[in-house]
Amino acid sequence: MDSIQVPTLPYLSQAQKSVLKKGNVQTVADLLLVPQDLGRRCRISPLEAKSIFNTVCQNNSPQIRSLSDVGDDAEQVFSTGDSYLDGALGGGLRTGMVWEVFGQSAAGKTQMALQLSLFVQIPISMGGLSGSACYITISSNLPTSRLLQIMEAHPQLSPEICNLENISTIKSPTIPILIQILSKILPDLIVAKANDPKSKPVRLVVIDALAELFRSDDKTTTGTLVDRSQNIVEISTLLHSMASKYNLAVLVLNEVTDVFGRDQDETSPGGDLSYKQQSRWFGGGDSVSGESNKEASLGLVWANQVNVRIMFSRTGRRRYLEDSVNSKRRKGVDGASLSGSSNTDTEPDDGPTLIRRMSVIFSSIAPPCSFDYIVTAAGISAVPDDDILSPPERNFLPTQEEARDDEIPATAMGSQVAPLDVGSAEHDAQPETLDTTSAEDEEWENYWNTDSIPEEMYSME
The missing domain is CATH 3.40.50.300 (P-loop containing nucleotide triphosphate hydrolases)
Incomplete structure (x- = not known):
């Protein structure tokens, strides 16, 4: 039924077939899959589109088929x-x-x-x-x-x-x-x-x-x-x-x-x-x-x-x-x-x-x-x-180039590890090898080390 060509449908008028052709509706499957857009595609009123749709549905009821008849359609x-x-x-x-x-x-x-x-x-x-x-x-x-x-x-x-x-x-x-x-x-x-x-x-x-x-x-x-x-x-x-x-x-x-x-x-x-x-x-x-x-x-x-x-x-x-x-x-x-x-x-x-x-x-x-x-x-x-192996007996931290390739900083790699990721590179890293100092902490540390404000300014009320 889905492959039936619209021009071969005897129950549609020539005018209806013409408007369907203008909307590039070539088969029954094309028509049944676009009920909401049929009027816009074919430049017809919603009532006329609904009439065509109902007519096709009434005259093309689904038929039960044996699996042996399905063939290449499967x-x-x-x-x-x-x-x-x-x-x-x-x-x-x-x-x-x-x-x-x-x-x-x-x-x-x-x-x-x-x-x-x-x-x-x-x-x-x-x-x-x-x-x-x-x-x-x-x-x-x-x-x-x-x-x-x-x-x-x-x-x-x-x-x-x-x-x-x-x-x-x-x-x-x-x-x-x-x-x-x-x-x-x-x-x-x-x-x-x-x-x-x-x-x-x-x-x-x-x-x-x-x-x-x-x-x-x-x-x-x-x-x-x-x-x-x-x-x-x-x-x-x-x-x-x-x-x-x-x-x-x-x-x-x-x-x-x-x-x-x-x-x-x-x-x-x-x-x-x-x-x-x-x-x-x-x-x-x-x-x-x-x-x-x-x-x-x-x-x-x-x-x-x-x-x-x-x-x-x-x-x-x-x-x-x-x-x-x-x-x-x-x-x-x-x-x-x-x-x-x-x-x-x-x-x-x-x-x-x-x-x-x-x-x-x-x-x-x-x-x-x-x-x-x-x-x-x-x-x-x-x-x-x-396919996951235990890591070798060595520490591993990705280089800055490797971290940049995947747009994830090297210091943030550990936060991406799932709880069950045994055998991952991050799992093998020793805590003492991880640098947990953030850029913001370093900035504030440098600020206070180079502080030039006089001490009397801190005692002002």
Whole structure:
């Protein structure tokens, strides 16, 4: 029923079919997914839009199907390239769904998207979908050099099974352009690739990063919030329609906002929980120190549009890992490490590795969970607890350069340690080696040592 073309519907008049065509409503699925925006898209009155919607619903009741008849319409799953991460996500990335990955800058969101753009290309027998990807950027360019590095460094990838030719990219600097891409340009590309026997069908669409479209210097008013909500709903409708119609996965990268005063004003005047208190269950994680101070951008409207929400966090922690994990970290292009990014692990091979945190906030196919991961030359790699080793018998404090790379002062590293982080570099540090003198204390000490005020001034009444 969802794939039935609107021009073939006998119970719609020619005039109704014409206005639906102007609104780019091509199938029954397109029409049923946009009931609120049907009038605006087709430039018709709300009453006429409601009449068309009701007519289609009455004449297209759902039919029960046998699983043997589902065939290619069934959801498909492809690997992320890491078996532990696949298990946490319910087997991998599933088609027909909208996935969201949000987090701080340099947490690894783009690394995840690039990795998936390659793994969707590998054969089905190896965990992929033998498909291609479409990567939509907002303000940046697609980092092709990083794609090549992941392809060369990851043991499951090779130029014979994946390449840059199967990744299409387009930039969308404004909301109207993104809507045009999702409603016209991208569907045409998907159909063209599906009909070309020499091309791989599109199985993954990435938007990097959606929140950048909604940055504005204009004053926030009720009108601007309403406009933003309408744009988010329209974009979400197009994404879900595309994911369902073409059986592909949609990955949307998002940013974070700071959360202040969550422990205050726990209830509203009516006795109900406030939004701040409710948002802790769907807006962010709380598995490590400081993670609860961030939540996903775009608010409640967007939170209701995604099937899976995943949070990436920078922790400032470092751990000693087993050789099996370190070997992944050391593998790069011609032995080179990652370059031009704060994700780089530039420590010696026997040193601790920079750790980040991944949390599945909610998912329709897997339970919430949280675990550590590292960013390597080969992409994202999960770090199970059994890969943690006790540190060597030596003290370790990060250098100022290492602390600056992750934007966390060296003196603050200890405050980022989770209670169960046994085996971390901070856990090994001896208390006497830590300099607890703050810059403010030193400033006041220098002031009083150089005090030139006469003593009689202190005795004046």
